[in-house]
Structure formats: structure tokens, C-alpha cells
Amino acid sequence: MSDDTATIDTPVPADIEIEEIDKVIIRFAGDSGDGMQLAGTRFTADSAIFGNDLSTLPNFPAEIRAPAGTIPGVSSFQVQIADYDILTPGDEADVLVAMNPAALKANLIDLRPGGMIIANEEAFEERNLAKAGFETSPLDDGSLAGYRVFRVPMERLTKEAVKDTGVTGRNVLRSKNFFALGLISWVFNRPLEASIDWVESKFGKRPELAAANVASLRAGHNFGLTTEAFHHTYNIKPAKLPPGEYTNVTGNTATAWGLIAASQAARLPLFYGTYPITPASDILHELAKHKNFGVRTYQAEDEIAGVGAAVGAAFAGHLAVTGTSGPGLALKSETISLAISMELPLVVIDVQRAGPSTGLPTKVEQSDLLFSLYGRHGEAPLPVLAARSASDAFEITIEATRIALKYMTPVILLSDNYIANGSEPWQLPDTDALPDIGVKFLTEPNADGRYVPYLRDPATLARQWAIPGTPGLEHRLGGLEKHEVVGNVSYDPSNHQLMTELREWKIRNIANDIPELEVDHDVGAELLVLGWGSTYGAIRAAAKRVRRDGLPVATAHLRYLNPFPINLGAVLNEYRYILVPEVNMGQLRKLIRAEFLVPAMGFNKVQGLPFRVSEVENKIREIVTS
Amino acid sequence: MTDTITTNYTRADFQTDQEVRWCPGCGDYTILAAVQTFMADLGLPKEQMVFVSGIGCSSRFPYYMNTYGLHSIHGRAPAIASGIAVARPDLSVWVVTGDGDALSIGGNHLIHALRRNMNLKILLFNNQIYGLTKGQYSPTSEKGKRTKSSPAGSPDAPFNPVSLALGAEATFVARTIDMDRKHTVEVLQAAHEHKGTSFIEVYQNCNVFNDKAFIELTGKETRLENRINLEHGQPVIFGPEGENAVVLEDGAARIVPTDSVAAGDILVHDAHAPDPSAAFALSRLSHGPYGPTPIGVFRDVARSTYEQDVKQQLVDAQEQKGAGDLSKLIRSMGAWTVE
Numbered sequence: 001m002s003d004d005t006a007t008i009d010t011p012v013p014a015d016i017e018i019e020e021i022d023k024v025i026i027r028f029a030g031d032s033g034d035g036m037q038l039a040g041t042r043f044t045a046d047s048a049i050f051g052n053d054l055s056t057l058p059n060f061p062a063e064i065r066a067p068a069g070t071i072p073g074v075s076s077f078q079v080q081i082a083d084y085d086i087l088t089p090g091d092e093a094d095v096l097v098a099m100n101p102a103a104l105k106a107n108l109i110d111l112r113p114g115g116m117i118i119a120n121e122e123a124f125e126e127r128n129l130a131k132a133g134f135e136t137s138p139l140d141d142g143s144l145a146g147y148r149v150f151r152v153p154m155e156r157l158t159k160e161a162v163k164d165t166g167v168t169g170r171n172v173l174r175s176k177n178f179f180a181l182g183l184i185s186w187v188f189n190r191p192l193e194a195s196i197d198w199v200e201s202k203f204g205k206r207p208e209l210a211a212a213n214v215a216s217l218r219a220g221h222n223f224g225l226t227t228e229a230f231h232h233t234y235n236i237k238p239a240k241l242p243p244g245e246y247t248n249v250t251g252n253t254a255t256a257w258g259l260i261a262a263s264q265a266a267r268l269p270l271f272y273g274t275y276p277i278t279p280a281s282d283i284l285h286e287l288a289k290h291k292n293f294g295v296r297t298y299q300a301e302d303e304i305a306g307v308g309a310a311v312g313a314a315f316a317g318h319l320a321v322t323g324t325s326g327p328g329l330a331l332k333s334e335t336i337s338l339a340i341s342m343e344l345p346l347v348v349i350d351v352q353r354a355g356p357s358t359g360l361p362t363k364v365e366q367s368d369l370l371f372s373l374y375g376r377h378g379e380a381p382l383p384v385l386a387a388r389s390a391s392d393a394f395e396i397t398i399e400a401t402r403i404a405l406k407y408m409t410p411v412i413l414l415s416d417n418y419i420a421n422g423s424e425p426w427q428l429p430d431t432d433a434l435p436d437i438g439v440k441f442l443t444e445p446n447a448d449g450r451y452v453p454y455l456r457d458p459a460t461l462a463r464q465w466a467i468p469g470t471p472g473l474e475h476r477l478g479g480l481e482k483h484e485v486v487g488n489v490s491y492d493p494s495n496h497q498l499m500t501e502l503r504e505w506k507i508r509n510i511a512n513d514i515p516e517l518e519v520d521h522d523v524g525a526e527l528l529v530l531g532w533g534s535t536y537g538a539i540r541a542a543a544k545r546v547r548r549d550g551l552p553v554a555t556a557h558l559r560y561l562n563p564f565p566i567n568l569g570a571v572l573n574e575y576r577y578i579l580v581p582e583v584n585m586g587q588l589r590k591l592i593r594a595e596f597l598v599p600a601m602g603f604n605k606v607q608g609l610p611f612r613v614s615e616v617e618n619k620i621r622e623i624v625t626s
Numbered sequence: 627m628t629d630t631i632t633t634n635y636t637r638a639d640f641q642t643d644q645e646v647r648w649c650p651g652c653g654d655y656t657i658l659a660a661v662q663t664f665m666a667d668l669g670l671p672k673e674q675m676v677f678v679s680g681i682g683c684s685s686r687f688p689y690y691m692n693t694y695g696l697h698s699i700h701g702r703a704p705a706i707a708s709g710i711a712v713a714r715p716d717l718s719v720w721v722v723t724g725d726g727d728a729l730s731i732g733g734n735h736l737i738h739a740l741r742r743n744m745n746l747k748i749l750l751f752n753n754q755i756y757g758l759t760k761g762q763y764s765p766t767s768e769k770g771k772r773t774k775s776s777p778a779g780s781p782d783a784p785f786n787p788v789s790l791a792l793g794a795e796a797t798f799v800a801r802t803i804d805m806d807r808k809h810t811v812e813v814l815q816a817a818h819e820h821k822g823t824s825f826i827e828v829y830q831n832c833n834v835f836n837d838k839a840f841i842e843l844t845g846k847e848t849r850l851e852n853r854i855n856l857e858h859g860q861p862v863i864f865g866p867e868g869e870n871a872v873v874l875e876d877g878a879a880r881i882v883p884t885d886s887v888a889a890g891d892i893l894v895h896d897a898h899a900p901d902p903s904a905a906f907a908l909s910r911l912s913h914g915p916y917g918p919t920p921i922g923v924f925r926d927v928a929r930s931t932y933e934q935d936v937k938q939q940l941v942d943a944q945e946q947k948g949a950g951d952l953s954k955l956i957r958s959m960g961a962w963t964v965e
Contacts, residue, residue, distance in 0.1 A: 049960055194960070238964070247961040261952055271713050291943035293950030296936060298712055301738035305705035308698075308735070312678070312709025315696060316717070320709070338699050394956075428961060431953040468694040468710070468717050471673045476642070476688050478697030479681075488644060489689065 013225070017232045018189065023082035024236060025090035026184060028177075029107045030099030030120075031068050032061055032075040035177030039097075040077025042181055042198065046190045048248035048425060051238025052081040055424045055537065057089035057610070062278065062361040069131040074106040081188075083237040087537035089422065091612040095187075097180050099123060099154075101132035113146050118183065120176065121151040150229060154179050154220075161219035166208035174209075175216035182220025189235045192217055241425065249426045251390035251419035252279070255323075255349060256286035258397025260293050262347075263319050265398060265434040266405055271313035272321045273298040274306040278361045279417045280323045280351040303331035307348070311335060314344040315477070317441060317467035319401065323349040326368050327358065329412075330375070337376045339410040340503065342477040343454070343463050346410040347400050351420045354608045363608025364418040366533050367584040372412040373562055373591070379500050381507040383407070384562040386414040388536035391426035393419060396559060402437040406513075407506060408462040414561070416583075418534045418610045442466040442473060451475055453487035461506035511563040517571055522552035527623050528575035530600070532558040532588055535581050535611055542616035551624045558588070564595070572598045577623055579603055581616050635666040642692045648683060653804035653830035657751065658690055660810040665693075667811075668818065670718055677720045678707040680727040683758050684751035684830070687722040701732025704739035704748065711744045715933040718818070721748040726756050729765040729785050737794040742932040743822035747814075750787060750827050751804075754914065755836035768914050773835075788909040788924055791825040792902045798824040799905065800923040804831060805844045809921065816923055822931045829915060840915045852915075856908065856922030861892040864918065872908070879907040881918055897926040 026043065028036040037058055044056050057078040066073035080090035092112040098104035100123040111117065124137050138144050139151055158176040167175070178199075185192055196214050203210035224230040249257075263270035272287050272295065274280070288297045296318075300306040307322040314320035324332060329350045339346045352368045354360035368375075372384045385400045387393040393415060400413040442464040445451050451473040454463050466473040475487065483490040484498050519528070520543070531539045536557050543555045556571060558564065572578060572592065578600040580589040586602035593600050603619050605611055640662040648654045665675065675693035679685035681700035688695030694717075698706050703721045711719045721739075728736045728750050739746055755773070756762040762775035766787065770779040791799045798820040802813045810828065817824035829840045842848045854864040854872065862872040863884055871884040871892045879893065896904065905924040912919040 045960065049962055051962055051964065241964045243964050245957075245961050245963050247957060247959055249959070253959075257952075257956055260950065260955065264950075264952055269713070271709065273709055290950060290955065291940050292947040293952075293955075294940060296712060296940070298709065300705065300708075301734055304702060305708070305735055305738065308702045308705030309709030309712065311698075312696075312706040312711075313713040314709075315694075315706075316676075316710045316713040318713045334699055335702065342696070428956055431956065468676050468714065469673055471671065474673055474693050474695075476691075476695035476697065478689070479699055480697065 013231065015231055018235050019232065021234050021236055022084060023080060023086065024095065024188065024234065025078065025080045025093045026095040026097070027076055027078040027093040027107055027110065028097045028180065029074060029076040029103035030097075030177070031103070032063070032066055032073050033068065034075070034099045035174070036075050036099065037077050039177040039181040040079055042195045043184060043190065044079045044423060045198070045248060046185065046194050047079070047081045048246070049194050050190065052236055053084065053086050053239035053241060053425060054079055054081045054248065055086055055089045056422050057418070058421045059609075060362055069100055069102055069128045071102045071106050071132060074103050076103070076107055081236055083239050085239065085241060087541040088610070088613055091614050095184070097184065099176070099180070101128045101134050101138070104138060105132045105134065111147065115147055117144060117147050117149045118180070119149060119151050120154040120180070122153055122155040152183065152223065157219055157223060158216050161215040162212040165211035165215055167212040171209065171212065175212045178213045178216040179220035182217040182222075183224050183230075186221045186224030187230060187233050189233055192221060242427065244427045246425040246427055248423050249390055250282070250421055250423045251387060251393045251415055252282040252351070252421065253286055254390055254393035254426060255387070255397050255415060256283045258394040259287065259321055259347075259401070260290060260295065261394065261431065261434055262398045262401035262437065263293070263295070265437045266319055266401060267438045268317070268319040270295045270321065271298065271310060271318040272296070272323065273300055273309035273313065274323045275300050275303045275328060277303070277325045277328045279353055279420045280325050280328070280349065282420065283323045283349065283351070303328040304335060307332040307335040310346055311339050311342075311344060314339070314346050315342075315468070317465070319405075320345065321347040321349065323351070325351050325353050325361075326355045326371070329368060329371060333376050336382070336410050337378060337380045338479050340376070340380045340382055341479050343408045344410075344477075345404040345408055345465070347397075347404050348410055348412045350412060350414050352414060352416040354606070360608045362417065364416050364534065364610055365583050365606060365608065366416060366535070367587065367606070368414065369532070369561060369584065369587040370590070372414060379504065381504050381562070382409055383411045383507055383510055383560075384414065385411065385560055386533040386558070387419055388533060388557055388559060390419050390422055390424050392536075392559075394426065394429070398434065398437065402435065403510060405437055405439045406462065407460055407510060408465060409507065414533060416534050439465060441470065443470055445472055447485075452485050453477060454482060454485050456502070461502060461509060508563050511566045514560050514563075514565060516567040517556050517558065517565040519554055519556045519571055521554040522547065525552040525554040526576040527579060527620065528554045528556060528572070528577070529579045529581065529616070529620060530556050530558065530588070530592070531581055532561060535583065538611040538613050538616050539581060541613040542620055545613065545617045546620050546624065551621065553620055553624060561588070569596045572596050572600075577601065579619065579623060581611060581619070583610065633669055633671055635669060635672070637662045637666045639672065640665050640692050642690055644689045646690050647686065649834050651833040652683070653753065653832070654684060654687070654751065656804045656807060657749075657810065657828055657830060658687065660807045661814065662691070664811045664814045674716065675718045675720065676707070676710055677722060678703045678710065679722040680732055681758070682724040682727045682756075683832075684722055684724040685727060701727055701730070702735060703727065704732065704735040704746065707746050708739055708742070708744055711746055712933045712936055715745060715937055719746050721746055723748065723750050725750065725752045725754060725764045725766040725787070729787060729790070737790070740791055740794040740796040740823050740825060743797050743929050744932040745822065747817050747824045748826065750825070751830040752787060752827050753830045753832035753836055754839050755832050757832050757835050761835040766914065784914065786909060786913050787827045789906060792906045792909060792925060796825050796925065797822045797927050797929050798923070799925045800825070801827045801829070801921050803829045803840060803843060803921060813923065816926065820926055822929060842917065843915045843919055843921070852918050854911065854918050854920040856895050856897070856920050856924060858895055858897040858923065858926070861889070861894050862908070863892065870918065872911070874904060874907060877903060877907060879911050881911065897923050900927060
């Protein structure tokens with residue numbers, strides 16, 4: 001088949017059957033150099049524009065190019081698209097695109113029985129089979145009998161498709177991810193136009209690459225059209241989401257946009273001091289693109305300097321932010337304590353990954369919760385908030401900023417790798433209706449003709465922010481304990497007791513300024529499933545499923561981890577059972593038990609992967625029916 | 627930052643109500659007096675000045691300067707000051723640090739602050755000892771030095787701070803001595819006028835834990851013999867009668883009797899030379915204040931400053947794309963409407 005004979009405009013044969021389905025889970029899997037993240041992202045974007053609800057789970061190795069053909073080198077991208085409101089990227093895939101034997105081997109366990117396998121058949125040759133640990137080809141030995149297997153000569157067809165485009169050498173086969181994308185787009189009736197536009201703008205400076213990718217995309221699509229095997233296709237209608245305007249967004253992008261929005265809402269220039277670290281770097285990349293918003297991104301020499309520069313910028317009157325992941329948060333700890341002592345506003349974003357140490361840099365974990373709360377020397381309280389999904393990241397970022405500015409305190413905002421890299425539709429907010437979170441710099445002396453830095457607002461206990469350049473308000477801040485009002489160094493014992501208590505009460509008092517915890521409660525429910533962070537989707541989806549069987553359950557999700565919402569204790573006391581699913585060894589459970597003396601149960605997974613809905617569902621059933 | 631003189635200050639305007647708590651006789655007192663006097667004479671509005679320090683004896687400095695100031699954490703002053711300088715190019719930002727603070731725990735921040743060439747003026751008080759922690763050897767202590775933490779002699783080879791700064795792409799590098807207030811003020815002035823990071827090593831006597839460390843440069847009998855004054859455009863000649871001179875041989879600086887070489891062969895100091903090799907060679911004449919030691923401005927060259935480059939990027943981005951529009955930004959990756 002050649003691109004010349006079958007184009008996108010070829011009339012659709014009469015025997016094409018289109019089946020309406022409500023959702024599908026597709027996993028693109030290949031070598032980390034095969035471009036599976038791109039194929040998945042493009043399919044997601046096309047589905048988003050089409051109006052489906054969706055949720056994605058990229059999964060890739062930390063190595064940029066792990067040895068080709070091996071299982072450690074496999075990279076995958078799972079997307080669930082649906083015509084209804086979904087909350088997760090799904091558990092088991094319906095369709096697996098396997099670009100080589102290793103990709104098949106690593107991902108087959110997550111394919112549902114009877115699922116579809118689209119195999120790049122030329123890659124299933126002796127050397128690749130051996131690298132993946134297959135003695136015989138699974139395409140031939142009958143081991144895939146429980147699945148619907150489609151063997152596609154993707155490499156030959158890609159070569160043929162690109163032969164007149166001018167690409168040569170290694171670039172010829174680079175386009176095969178677009179072939180796979182084209183074929184999947186055919187099977188699920190996705191239009192190609194948006195991806196073609198994207199390719200043409202992305203590769204505008206390399207027209208031969210653009211031409212090759214478009215040719216491969218079309219060739220994949222046309223292969224489906226002309227091959228009888230694919231004459232049964234599927235359609236997923238647009239989802240009935242609440243009316244409004246949507247875009248598809250990852251958590252890191254939403255966080256970056258949230259910071260820009262917060263900067264506007266606070267009328268302060270944004271300063272982002274950071275050091276590259278997976279999986280937080282994309283926040284830096286996104287912000288660095290938007291200097292026309294007055295954003296200063298500062299790539300420091302290390303994590304300590306990233307937060308140090310941010311503290312300097314806060315003193316100087318900017319909206320100061322630092323972003324990192326676990327190992328970097330450890331390095332920033334001492335400087336965050338300084339900001340607590342100097343009572344300067346600072347937003348610290350921790351995009352959590354699996355630890356300890358380097359751990360699994362590209363995999364999810366929620367294991368920095370206790371570190372965020374307690375990972376500092378001395379009595380050093382600060383507010384901790386957590387995004388619950390990619391689409392929540394925008395709003396919670398603005399909220400973290402509001403608290404930092406209003407209470408003159410560092411705030412830790414927790415995200416994680418699943419939120420950071422996963423995407424879902426986000427209903428766009430009215431940018432003209434953002435909350436006003438601005439604070440006024442002091443311009444006049446506040447005590448007998450002079451400025452005393454630690455005079456507090458009695459309501460918030462926040463001190464007043466006076467910035468360099470303001471005549472008459474010259475002052476010194478430092479890490480030494482200071483007098484409760486005047487701010488001069490003080491070694492007085494009772495003053496230290498008072499200052500420690502003031503710092504503590506300032507943070508506790510924020511509980512009066514945040515929303516109460518909302519509970520999604522069924523009449524008769526005895527079990528409360530309490531979550532925080534990225535378990536939101538899995539918990540909500542699991543509750544939906546058990547409710548279909550008439551089983552009562554309650555769920556609640558914490559976005560504020562310190563201080564807790566004021567009604568949390570009362571909520572906990574209403575339930576006989578409390579289940580806390582976490583992607584850690586039980587950190588929130590420990591807090592809940594310590595603070596409220598309730599017998600909270602843990603449900604814990606630390607595999608570098610988010611919960612599957614079925615895992616939470618089964619656990620809920622086990623408790624509710626026991 | 628504006629250089630317009632707007633105020634008539636005296637030294638008292640820069641003193642705070644805080645009791646100065648260095649040990650009596652500490653070299654820090656003379657440096658503080660020199661800086662306060664210099665600032666008063668400079669006439670820059672004091673609200674535009676920020677002093678940032680780390681931890682150590684020298685780092686108490688900001689508490690005694692009636693300007694904006696931060697007494698931060700050990701080693702991090704250059705990092706924190708960098709944030710101030712990038713955020714606020716209108717301010718005059720000074721870093722006060724010591725040999726332990728800047729060269730040990732904070733070594734990384736120091737070299738990066740130097741290479742970036744921000745509007746930071748870094749004063750490194752080098753007393754070759756840890757004073758605040760009561761007398762351990764520091765990264766500038768001589769090898770073999772006996773201290774509480776090195777009773778058998780320090781096994782560490784010391785840094786030469788001027789060589790280090792030159793190697794870190796610093797655009798302004800100088801050395802002065804606490805006892806020489808006039809020279810200190812001259813160097814402060816030159817550092818202030820320099821656009822970008824200025825690095826000043828101040829030899830500072832710790833009379834409690836390392837007294838007379840600089841006696842060869844400050845003592846009546848020896849100072850004329852040992853002090854090599856560097857002046858831009860002048861041949862490098864020193865000694866009570868100018869009897870010694872510095873020549874460059876195969877890239878290395880060497881001290882020779884002045885009358886043993888032709889006048890034209892004596893090194894003429896060029897602080898503005900784009901290539902730092904001659905300045906580096908001068909810095910290698912002494913490794914600590916033992917014997918003939920160059921004092922003055924080693925290097926003072928022009929290079930664009932970090933914060934101005936950053937500011938220009940913001941201006942360029944606004945010119946090219948217009949002022950940021952949040953509503954457009956959140957629709958920039960494609961949006962769709964659900965009716």
C-alpha cells in the first residue's frame with residue numbers, strides 16, 4: 001500500500017461497521033526512543049478536541065535512552081477516553097499497541113482478557129525476542145490466544161510511506177509512531193486534521209520531517225481503511241461534561257499557569273527560583289516561556305540556591321516560588337526554616353516521586369507528606385496543601401499563594417508525578433473573576449515613627465511586609481530569634497516561648513480561613529474513605545462502582561493537610577470505619593490517628609503507580625460487606 | 627540603581643541601635659567603620675541598600691548597618707542576595723561573608739554568583755580561622771595549622787580566594803586589609819562603581835583565635851617589604867625603596883630586584899585586561915599573607931550583568947508577544963466548548 005493510492009479522502013468502503021462504545025482504554029507501548037509519549041499525547045489531544053472526557057497515565061523510565069529492546073527501556077502512555085465523566089486513566093487496557101516484544105511483555109499483564117493487541121510485527125524478530133526474554137514469538141506460539149491480535153508490518157509500510165519525503169537514514173523509521181497513531185485514529189474514528197496541523201507547526205523548520213510524519217500518519221489511517229481486519233471500528237461520543245469551555249491540561253502546566261494567575265491576582269511579579277529535577281522541571285519550562293507576563297525564572301546552581309534566591313526575592317517584594325521534588329525538598333529544608341523565622345511569603349511546590357534517595361524519579365508516590373509537615377529543624381510549622389488532580393492544580397496553586405501572602409509564611413504545595421504528567425479536561429475559569437489576593441506593602445512607620453517588623457495583625461497574626469526601597473522602613477531580618485515586636489535579636493527565654501507559640505498559632509489559625517471538609521455521604525454509610533492528593537480519582541470512581549450495587553459509602557478528600565479543615569474531627573467521629581488509601585506506607589493515617597485518636601485503617605500501595613480503581617473498590621467492598 | 631547623590635549622611639546615619647558584639651580589638655570594627663563612612667560619603671539613599679550575610683562573626687554585620695538587611699544561614703548569602711539582585715536591579719546589594727561561610731559551606735554559591743556577574747558586592751572577611759565556633763581551622767588556614775580541631779596540624783591545603791575568584795570568571799577582584807581604612811574605602815568605591823559582581827577579600831585580624839595572622843603586611847617592620855600595591859597602569863614595584871619588581875616569565879609572576887631588569891620588562895598592571903592570566907599570576911605570588919603579597923584591584927573588566935540581561939528578556943518578550951494575557955494563555959493548547 002502506498003500513500004499515493006489511498007489517501008485520507010478515499011471513500012469509506014460500505015462494509016465498515018461502526019460500533020458505539022462508551023469508553024476505551026488504550027495503551028501505547030514501545031521503546032523509550034519509539035515516540036510513544038508523543039503518539040499518546042497526540043491521540044489525547046485529538047480526543048479532547050473531539051469532546052471526550054479523558055485521563056492519561058504516562059509511564060516511562062528515568063533513563064533517557066535505556067538499552068533498546070529491553071524491558072527496562074519500555075515507555076508507555078495510557079489514555080482512557082469516554083462519553084461520560086471519568087476520573088482515572090483506567091485499570092486494564094482494552095487496546096495495547098506494542099512496538100516491540102519488550103513492550104508486549106511489560107504491558108500484557110495490564111491488558112484485559114480478550115483485549116486488542118496491535119503489534120509492530122517486524123520488531124518481533126530473534127534478537128528483540130531474546131532481549132525481552134521470549135524463547136518463541138508470542139505472535140506465533142499461541143500464547144496470545146486469549147486476545148485479538150493484529151499484526152501490522154509497521155516498519156515496511158512506514159518506509160514505503162516516507163520514501164518520497166526526503167528523509168533518510170535513521171529518520172525513516174522515526175515516523176512509525178505516527179503510523180501507529182494513524183491506525184488507532186482510524187480504529188476509533190478520530191479525525192487527523194489536528195495532528196497534521198500540529199506536525200506542520202512543530203516541524204515547520206524541517207519540512208522533510210513534517211512530510212514524513214504526515215505521510216506515516218495517513219498511511220496508518222489508510223491501512224485501517226483498506227485492510228478488512230479493521231473494518232469493525234469504534235466510536236466514542238463527546239462526553240456530557242458540565243457546560244463550559246475546556247482544555248486538556250497536565251498538572252505541571254496547570255501549576256505553572258496557576259502561578260502566573262496568582263501573580264496577577266496578587267499584582268506582584270512572579271519569581272521562580274529552582275533547580276532542574278524530575279518530575280518538577282516542566283513547571284520551570286512552562287514558566288520560562290512566558291516572560292511577557294513579567295515572570296522571572298531563575299535556574300540556580302543547586303536546590304538550596306533555588307529556594308535561597310526565592311527567599312531573597314520575597315524580601316525584595318516579589319511573589320516568590322520554588323519548585324522541586326523530594327530530594328530537593330530535603331536540601332531546601334534549612335532555608336524554608338529561615339523563611340518561617342523571617343516570616344516571609346514563599347510558595348514551595350513539591351512534585352513528589354518515589355523515594356527514598358533517588359528512588360524512582362519518574363514514578364509516583366505520596367511519601368513526602370510527613371516530611372512536608374515535619375521535615376525541618378526546630379519548631380517550624382507551615383501550611384501544607386495538596387492538589388488532587390491535574391485540573392485542580394490551577395486553583396490550589398492560587399490558594400497556596402493566597403495563604404502565603406496573607407499569613408506571611410512559606411506554604412508547601414504537594415503535587416506528584418501522576419498529577420504532574422497526567423492530563424484531563426479542565427473547565428476553564430473566568431480569568432476576570434480571580435480572587436483578589438493582593439497584599440499591601442507597608443509604606444509608613446508602624447510604631448512611634450519607626451518600623452517594627454514583627455508587629456502583628458491581631459486577626460491573622462501576620463506581620464507587615466516592608467520592602468527595600470521604602471524610605472524610613474530600613475530593617476534587618478534574620479534567623480536568630482527576635483523580639484516579639486521590635487524584631488531585634490533576643491535571647492530572652494520567655495520571648496522565645498512566645499515567638500514559638502505565635503508561629504504555631506499563626507498557622508493553626510488558618511483553619512478558620514479555609515473551607516470545611518466536604519463529605520460525599522450515603523445514608524447508612526459506616527465507612528468513610530478519606531484521601532488526599534492524587535488518589536482522588538480512584539477513590540471517587542471506586543465509590544461510584546460500589547454504589548451501583550447499593551452499598552453505602554462515604555468519601556472525603558483533603559486538600560488542606562496543615563492545618564486540617566476545622567470539621568475534620570467531627571467528620572471522622574461520624575463513621576465506624578475510616579479507610580485511608582495512600583501511595584505511601586500510611587502517612588495521613590498516622591496523622592489522623594495521632595490527632596483524632598480514631599482507628600483509621602490504611603490501604604497502601606508503593607509500586608510507583610497510582611491506585612487502580614478496582615483495588616480501592618475491592619477494599620471498600622471487603623469492609624462494607626464484612 | 628541610581629548614582630545620584632540625594633542625601634547628606636554622616637556615619638551615624640548608618641549605625642543601628644544594636645550593640646556591636648564582636649570581641650574587643652576585632653578587625654571587624656574597623657571594617658564596619660570604613661563601610662559606614664563610605665556609605666555616608668557615597669550618598670546613595672540608604673533605603674536602596676541591602677546587606678546580606680550568612681553565618682559567622684562577620685555575618686553579624688547587617689545588624690549594625692542601618693539599611694535593609696538579612697542575616698541568613700550558613701553559606702547561603704550569595705544565593706539569597708542573588709534573588710534580591712535579580713528581582714530588584716534598582717537596589718545596591720552587598721554580601722558580607724567570611725572564609726568559612728563563603729569558601730567552605732557556601733563555596734558553590736560564591737563561584738556561581740561570581741560567574742553570573744550580578745550587581746552584588748561581596749566582602750569576604752578572611753581571618754583564616756573559624757571564630758564563632760571558637761577556633762577551628764578554615765579553608766584559608768595554612769596547611770599544618772594547629773587548632774582545636776587540628777591538634778596535629780591541619781591536613782587541608784588552603785584556598786587562595788583571589789585565585790579562586792579569578793578562576794570563577796569574576797569581573798572585579800580585589801584585596802584589602804582591615805587596618806588600612808583608606809585603602810579599604812578606595813576599594814569599596816571601585817567595587818561600587820563596577821557593574822556586576824565585585825569580590826573583595828579583606829584580610830581581617832581575629833585577635834582571639836588567630837592573632838597577628840597578617841602581621842607581615844601590617845607590622846611596622848615588615849609591611850613595606852611585603853606589601854605589593856597594585857595600581858592600574860603602573861609598573862608593579864614594591865619595597866621601602868622600590869627595590870623589588872614583578873616580572874612575568876612563561877606566564878608566572880616572579881619577584882626580582884628592580885635594578886636587575888630593564889624598566890620595560892617590569893609588569894605593568896592592567897586591571898582591565900580582558901584575559902585574566904596576568905591577574906591570576908599576580909594572585910599566585912603569595913598563598914596567604916606570608917612574604918610579598920599583592921594588595922589592590924587585581925581585575926576590573928566590563929561585562930553585561932545578569933539582572934540587566936534578564937530584564938531585557940522581559941522587555942523583549944513583551945515587545946514580541948505583547949503583555950501577558952491569562953485568558954489567552956489557558957486556551958493556548960486548544961479549547962473546546964461543551965454546550
